[in-house]
Amino acid sequence: MTGPEAQARMATGGEVPVRSSTYDQPYFKTDDAKLVLAIKDYVTKNSEPREYSANWLSIANGLANAAQQMYLKGGTAAQFLESAQSAANG
Structure with missing residues (x-):
């Protein structure tokens, strides 16, 4: 690919x-x-190149998953933030 x-x-x-x-x-x-x-x-x-932090993929995946949980399963904003932070720190 x-x-x-x-x-x-x-x-x-x-x-x-x-x-x-x-x-x-x-x-x-x-x-x-x-x-x-x-x-x-x-x-x-x-555009100009940007260097992302080493855990960028974890953060991006965490944000995407947290947003899906919030939208599809009626999660709260607090749950969204907790889930995203957990992914970024994990």
Whole structure:
């Protein structure tokens, strides 16, 4: 899923590849790739890399799971915060 060919195939569905060598694939020379290329150009011009904390995935997963519990199972805001904090600290 991270190789240039697979990323180019995913781009046909609107995914914006992160691997620069992917843009050498033939798909990116077609009109169908214009939107993905425009997004890539915008991100390249208007963004800068950020370094995430080592536990970022735990935090992100914790937030997503806590939000699902709150929305789907009627959890409270306090439960949301407790669950998210627990994931971040765990």
